[in-house]
Amino acid sequence: MKLPPLKIGKCESKFPVIQAGMGVKIGSATLAAETIKQGGFGTIASVGMGDPEEGKYNFIETCNKLFADEIRKAQQLCDNQAPLGINVMVAISNYKEIVETAVKEGVDFIISGAGLPLNLPEYVPAESGIALIPVVSSGRALDVILKTWNRKYNRKPDAVIVEGPRNGGHLGFTMEMIEHPETCSLDILLKEIKTSLAAFDCGNIPVLAAEMVSCRADIERMLQMGYDGVQIGTHFICAEESGIDRKSKEVYVNAKAEDVVIIKSPVGLPVRVLKTPLVQRVLNGERAKFTCPYRCLCTCNPAQSLFCIARALLAPHAGDTENGLYMCGSNIEAVTRIYPLKEFFDTLHGE
Ligand SMILES: Cc1cc2nc3c(=O)[nH]c(=O)nc-3n(C[C@H](O)[C@H](O)[C@H](O)COP(=O)(O)O)c2cc1C
Structure with a gap:
């Protein structure tokens, strides 16, 4: 076709x-x-x-x-x-x-x-x-x-x-x-x-x-x-x-279907992400201490959010795989x- x-x-x-x-x-x-x-x-x-x-x-x-x-x-x-x-x-x-x-x-x-x-x-x-x-x-x-x-x-x-x-x-x-x-x-x-x-x-x-x-x-x-x-x-x-950053791209390349989980995002919606160290901490209910320098989201309540999504989404850009939030779709295994x-x-x- x-x-x-x-x-x-x-x-x-x-x-x-x-x-x-x-x-x-x-x-x-x-x-x-x-x-x-x-x-x-x-x-x-x-x-x-x-x-x-x-x-x-x-x-x-x-x-x-x-x-x-x-x-x-x-x-x-x-x-x-x-x-x-x-x-x-x-x-x-x-x-x-x-x-x-x-x-x-x-x-x-x-x-x-x-x-x-x-x-x-x-x-x-x-x-x-x-x-x-x-x-x-x-x-x-x-x-x-x-x-x-x-x-x-x-x-x-x-x-x-x-x-x-x-x-x-x-x-x-x-x-x-x-x-x-x-x-x-x-x-x-x-x-x-x-x-x-x-x-x-x-x-x-x-x-x-x-x-x-x-x-x-x-x-x-x-x-x-x-x-x-x-x-x-x-x-x-x-x-x-x-x-x-290339280090972050490697996280995606190495990910398997079983690494994909859904968590609640500070945006107020479910979000599909890779189970990286940050997400593991969120799943354990650990709350990262952070101050909100600006209200970047109308929907986020910084007093209740388990993490700052602005910082978590900026981290992959810098290759910070420990603190990054890696959003992804269900077709992750096609990323090779x-x-x-x-x-x-x-x-x-x-x-
Ligand atoms: C890493 C990542 C970041 C995304 N960021 C946004 C965004 O900033 N705004 C938005 O409307 N959608 C965003 N999306 C959703 C995409 O626009 C798109 O609809 C989706 O990725 C399509 O599904 P696929 O990932 O299976 O191809 C994002 C998706 C991914 C995987």
Whole structure:
């Protein structure tokens, strides 16, 4: 099967692949730019831009500056090719400022999840032409978004990403659903999503699947299921171009399926992670003593959290495997080595 291009609003790519904007600093300028060069949608993760030390006094300004620098770096690395976008989590406290920075820097699309992005259109003028792409895990969540965007802003999304229960990172499901993924599988979710889109007269927009895509056959499987493309996270973590330290990439390469566990994240959602030393301490109920220099998440209560997620997600960037939180998807065993991203995209050419 020849893979079709992906068209979202004014954006178009050769292959139906969006590189997930993985925080912190995995979905970096280098990974996004290389994805675009290879024929996909490149996405910069906006979460965790502010370093706990640097951002102590000027969190919002520091994040805006570092984030704008990252977008400009990506634009430069890929000679301003498109589509370059960003991922922004609803749970972050500087959501509005991050979105406004992305608009100012002229990105092509904005992906937003980890909560319902109900106010997203407010910060993105329709005239900007920037494609808006909410991330959902149920038809009900999409109904609420579509209803709100229609009523408050007279706007519609340009595409929707559907994250399944085996997805990497934060999960929009209850623990019971995660333990029984067959009850909320991507084919069940697609029906709900299509019904919801049709009810709001946006049945023609692309719907992307996010869960366990590691090779061309996985993309073809999703297309056959009825999706228009995929968003890939876990499999791109160990691309040479991704932003974390090599020692951290080796943690992913060496991980086995039995190392994957679900814990409760300070974001307020279950999160799929590797059982590294930090996670073992969390599972033992040990609480790391920390002070919160800024409230980076609306949903975190630092007095009750067992660890500081900002520090835990910055640690893999520095190669600190003892204190790092390594989010991952269920397809971890398909991550077998560190490789140049081009190798993956080379398999997508031809019939
Ligand atoms: C390490 C890691 C970091 C992630 N960070 C984010 C993030 O910052 N924002 C977000 O909306 N999703 C995030 N995700 C979820 C991805 O965007 C994507 O939907 C998911 O990885 C797809 O599933 P897969 O990992 O099985 O490919 C992350 C996933 C991983 C594995």
